[in-house]
Amino acid sequence: xxxxTVVLVGIVAVLGLFWFQPWKLFTDTRVDDxxxxxxxxxxxxxxxxxxxxxxxxxxxxxxxxxxAAGDFVTHEHKTTGTxxxxxxxxxxxxxxxxxxxxxxxxxxxxxxxDQPVVSGVAGWRVFDDGVWLEVARLKGNRGDQVYDLxxxxxxxxxxxxxxxxxxxxxSFGAAELKTV
Numbered sequence: 001x002x003x004x005t006v007v008l009v010g011i012v013a014v015l016g017l018f019w020f021q022p023w024k025l026f027t028d029t030r031v032d033d034x035x036x037x038x039x040x041x042x043x044x045x046x047x048x049x050x051x052x053x054x055x056x057x058x059x060x061x062x063x064x065x066x067x068a069a070g071d072f073v074t075h076e077h078k079t080t081g082t083x084x085x086x087x088x089x090x091x092x093x094x095x096x097x098x099x100x101x102x103x104x105x106x107x108x109x110x111x112x113x114d115q116p117v118v119s120g121v122a123g124w125r126v127f128d129d130g131v132w133l134e135v136a137r138l139k140g141n142r143g144d145q146v147y148d149l150x151x152x153x154x155x156x157x158x159x160x161x162x163x164x165x166x167x168x169x170x171s172f173g174a175a176e177l178k179t180v
Contacts, residue, residue: 027104029140035096036064036086036146063089067155070175073117075124076165077103079173083161085149093149095135095161101142107167108138110147112158117176124170127162138163 069084081100087093095110113132117123135147149155155177162174 028142029104031140031143031145033139033144033146035098035144036088036094038086039063039065066180067093068177068179070117070161070177072100072102072163072173072175073119073123075121075162075171075173077105077172079103079163081175083175083177085155085177087155092151093153093155095147095149097145097147097161099143100140100145100163102163102172104141105165105172107165108141108172109164109166110135110138110145111162111164112149112153112155113160113162114158115160117160117174123174127160127164127171127174128169131157132162133158134164134166 065087067085067087069082072079072081072083074080079100079102081102082098084096084098085093086096095112097110111127111132111134113127114130115126115132118126133153135149139145158177160174160176163172164170165172
């Protein structure tokens with residue numbers, strides 16, 4: 001084998017490693033953002049009870065409300081957890097990913113989209129077909145994450161959240177946002 005062939009093979013190997021980043025299959029990034037406390041409501045008997053999405057330390061109403069929520073389904077990689085759109089007491093909106101668990105990957109993003117969530121392989125590539133908003137780079141592939149939504153965004157315009165691999169244009173997993 002000539003030295004030119006060795007150099008060419010080396011260049012192709014380095015580019016392949018950069019593009020696919022296979023080591024991410026064996027590493028995890030855990031995020032534990034502080035989750036917004038959800039409004040505490042009174043039951044019909046007058047006894048205060050916390051919403052099932054409240055922080056265990058919630059003792060008083062904060063005015064924060066879950067507007068829409070949904071559980072993640074698996075697409076390209078096994079993905080579990082819950083996505084929520086939360087309106088804060090001051091009127092701002094946040095996207096909350098609770099107990100997210102997915103594979104790590106190259107160039108992962110959090111997208112809000114107007115597309116429905118389709119299970120299985122048929123749902124892997126639908127999210128860039130319509131209107132979508134790249135909220136941010138995914139902070140980590142495990143844990144609780146909170147993303148501020150721009151004031152110009154109306155959460156009602158979107159019906160799903162996708163953990164989107166921008167490099168390969170594929171969804172790792174998605175959650176349909178249903179009004180609560």
